Amino acid sequence: MTLDDLKARHSALLAARYSGTRSVSYDGKSINYGSDAELAAAIADIERRIARLERGAGRVMRPYIVKDL
Template sequence: MDLERMQALLIALQEARFAGLRSVSYDGKTVTYGSDAELAAAIRDLEARIAVASGASARRRRWGTVAAKGL
């Protein structure tokens, strides 16, 4: 799947989610997601694929706590 097609699909998924719909139609096909969580997971997956296809790596951040006694 090329980058432009993935971006168009991402927009369709986001619009459906923001409208409260669980069905998305594109290229003459209709996909119905069982829950909002499934739709959100599909959006995250597509965003990651777009990041890889566009050459940007998906950034992961680590948060932690560092403590010292000050010796």
């Protein structure tokens, strides 16, 4: 799933939550959430995935020691 797909789903989830509905439709699929807590959990999951993709692979730091005589 690409970053653009995740952002589109995030927008759909937020719009549903702010409008008070628990049904979300995107890509021809419809999902009904049983409670606001389930919808909030889905939003949090999407936000974590977006943050992971935007952050990238991260830096690898390799320590080394230099002896100065």
